[in-house]
Amino acid sequence: MTEQQNIFLAKSEVKAGDLEHKRKIAFNIDKYNSSVIKGKHQFENLDYARRKAKNVKWKVIEQLDTYLEQFEASFIKRGGKVIWAETIEQAQQAILQICREKGTTQVVKAKSMVTEEIHLNSFLGQNGIESVETDLGEYIQQLDGEAPYHIVTPAMHKSKEDVARVFYERLGTEPNLSPGEITKIAREKLRAKYLTAGVGITGGNFLLADIGGVCVTENEGNARLCTSFPATHIAVVGIEKILPSVNDLQLFWPLLATFGTGQQVTVYNTIFTGPRKSDETDGPEEMYVILLDNGRTNLLRKEVRESMYCIRCGSCLNACPVYKNIGGHAYGATYSGPIGSVITPHMQGMAEYKHLSYASSLCGNCTEVCPLKINIHEMLLANRGIAVAEHHTTAMETTAWKLWKVAMLNRALLNAGGPALKSKVVNRVFKNSWAKHRDGLQFAGKSFAKMWKEQRG
Numbered sequence: 001m002t003e004q005q006n007i008f009l010a011k012s013e014v015k016a017g018d019l020e021h022k023r024k025i026a027f028n029i030d031k032y033n034s035s036v037i038k039g040k041h042q043f044e045n046l047d048y049a050r051r052k053a054k055n056v057k058w059k060v061i062e063q064l065d066t067y068l069e070q071f072e073a074s075f076i077k078r079g080g081k082v083i084w085a086e087t088i089e090q091a092q093q094a095i096l097q098i099c100r101e102k103g104t105t106q107v108v109k110a111k112s113m114v115t116e117e118i119h120l121n122s123f124l125g126q127n128g129i130e131s132v133e134t135d136l137g138e139y140i141q142q143l144d145g146e147a148p149y150h151i152v153t154p155a156m157h158k159s160k161e162d163v164a165r166v167f168y169e170r171l172g173t174e175p176n177l178s179p180g181e182i183t184k185i186a187r188e189k190l191r192a193k194y195l196t197a198g199v200g201i202t203g204g205n206f207l208l209a210d211i212g213g214v215c216v217t218e219n220e221g222n223a224r225l226c227t228s229f230p231a232t233h234i235a236v237v238g239i240e241k242i243l244p245s246v247n248d249l250q251l252f253w254p255l256l257a258t259f260g261t262g263q264q265v266t267v268y269n270t271i272f273t274g275p276r277k278s279d280e281t282d283g284p285e286e287m288y289v290i291l292l293d294n295g296r297t298n299l300l301r302k303e304v305r306e307s308m309y310c311i312r313c314g315s316c317l318n319a320c321p322v323y324k325n326i327g328g329h330a331y332g333a334t335y336s337g338p339i340g341s342v343i344t345p346h347m348q349g350m351a352e353y354k355h356l357s358y359a360s361s362l363c364g365n366c367t368e369v370c371p372l373k374i375n376i377h378e379m380l381l382a383n384r385g386i387a388v389a390e391h392h393t394t395a396m397e398t399t400a401w402k403l404w405k406v407a408m409l410n411r412a413l414l415n416a417g418g419p420a421l422k423s424k425v426v427n428r429v430f431k432n433s434w435a436k437h438r439d440g441l442q443f444a445g446k447s448f449a450k451m452w453k454e455q456r457g
Contacts, residue, residue, distance in 0.1 A: 001394075004332055005355040011330035012359075021157060021327060028156050029318050035262025036315070042254060042264045053251055054372045057309035060209075060242050064300075064308075067209040067242045068291065074212025075289060078274035083290045088118045091292050095120065095201070095234060098288060099129055102232055104198025108190075110216065110223035111135035112203030113312060114236050114292060116148055117334040120201070131201075132193045134222035136186055143170040149328040151335065152260050152314035157327055190222070200226035200284065204237035205311070206252060207289075210245045213271040214289060217256060221268050233284035235272065238292050240299070240308040246271070252311065259371040260313040295347030303382040307342045309372045316366035316376055322359050331356060338366035342379045350383075351392050357383035411449070419443040 015021055043049050060067050072082045085091035099107065107124065109115060109131055121131040121142065133142040137154035141147065144166045148154035155163065160179050167173045167182055171189070202223050206215040214235045216223045227233045243252065249269075257263040276283035299308050317323045317337030328336040333344040333353065341356035357380045366376040387393060407413045417425075419442075427440040434441070446454075 002352050002355070004352045007332050008330060008355060008359070011332070012326040015326045015330055022325065024157055024159050025324055025327060028153065029324060032262060032318050036258065037262075039258035039262040039264060042258065049251060049255065050371055050373050053255055054309060054374075056243065056248055056251070057372060060244055061240070061300075061305065061308045064239065064242065067244060068207075068239060070209040071207050071212055071242060072291075074210065075214075075274060076212070078212055079277075080212065080274035080287045080289060083288060084293075085290050086293045088294055091118045091236060091290050091294070092120065092123045094288075094290055095236070096124070096127055096129075098232065098234060099124070099199055102198045104129065104232075106130045106132070106193065106197045107199040107201055108132050108134050108193050108197040108226045108230065109138075110200070110202040110218065110226045111138050111154070112201070112236065113148070113151060113334060114203050114238050115201060117294065118236070118292070120236075132190070132197070134190050134193070134226055135218070135220060136183065136222075139186055139190065140166055143167070147329065147334075149336075150314060150317060151312050151337070157329075194225045194229040197226075197230045199232045199234060200228075200230035201234045201236065202226060204235050204241055204289075205256065206249070207237055207242045208246045208249075208271070209242055211271075211273055213246060213273045215249065215253075216270045216272065217253070217266045217268070219261070219263075219267045224268060224270060227270075227272065227284060228282055231285045233272070233275075233287045234290065235288070236290045236292060238294075239296050240310070255371045256311050256313055259315040259369070298346040299343060301346075303386060304342055304346060304379045306374045307339065307376075307379060309374050310339050310343075311372065313371055315369045315371065319365040319369040321361060321363065321365070326359075331359075338376045338380065339374075342376060342383060345383055345387075350387055350390060354383065354387040354392050357381075357387070415447065415449070419445050 040046055075082055083094045085094060105128060107129060109120070111133075115121075121133070124131040133139045135154070138148065140155045140158065140163055141149070150156040158166075160182075161176070163179075163182055164175065164177045167177060167185065168175045171185065173185055177185070202216050204214045205217045207213070208215065214237065216227075216235075218224075243249070253269055254265055257266045260266075272283075272287065275285055275287045296308070299305065314337075316339050317328070320338050323337045331337070331340055331344075333340055333348065333356070335343060338360065341359060344356055345353040360377065360380045362377050362381060364377045367374065367378070370376060422443040423441060426443075427435050
């Protein structure tokens, strides 16, 4: 058993038994579900919209190199600069070099899972640069020293009382503040940071190949402040976020809003096509786009290629019975839930993270709710096959499955021994897994085959 698997099992066991944790998650996901039902009403034919979006992503991923080069040429033409980063280290060093060239010791950062992926806050901190999260959920998590809990709602696992506690402990505010008071204090703390930061950093929800555009979607307006006040804007974006044309946004923006938060459209939707022009009054003096691979090209293998279609709406997390029981932090990876379990083993190593693909009932609810109809549960099953084919299983596991196969194909072996003996053997074998938190299995006095024979002769 790998270190990551041990950590996953330990954290999962704690969270699965935490009733208060489950209550908070259930409350927030129930609110999400009711909002999504309303948001879907904006589509006259939702199924057609989802199939069309999937076809667009299929087209762009099949010609990924062409569209990325088109984006690069268009963006450079408008005065922007593009940096290709194959690894986390290359992305980190590129950002550090820009910050040092600008002489800044502080950056402001909009919500971005890809910057979590490259551990940007801790890296910049180690190099004497303060990185401040400006999204309220991310700011709460940063104050509490925790990673985001969810792709879309970083502090989903916290109640308003938990957030008030964080502000009291970290900022010395009055205890038991209301959500309105907490928001006001956060606004006051963060506004000063926008004015003193030399660099603003964002992610990107979509890249537009035809116009060289970076799309940033948000609900608070903090990303616009991050890109308006600092002289330099850095957008760190995964290579899979590419779309062929700006005209595709009329489909993808509503889908992302509906399946992400239940809105018809997100409050702030901005397209950046480069630095501020001579006749413009707003925007940064310089703009960089860092195109991050970090294992994404591994996802182009046919078994999991559809995972590259993901628009990071988080709907599969909210639908997953496993996620709703163990939460986001148990996964031990930047991307949690069903889609995280698909992509993490390929991005961070199958040997260390293959266990995530087994953390699923394969109920298919993730596939059902995905706005792009990605076959997530089938890819989880494919990952299991890949792990076996690449010999990432132990000798004991391989032997156990071989014995199981022999038994399942032999009626005489299945019928051997009485019910009491079978019950004892099975409960002994699975005492540290199935039987640990459940009543032991008890075999019936008569097997189905025996009853069938008695009734039908």
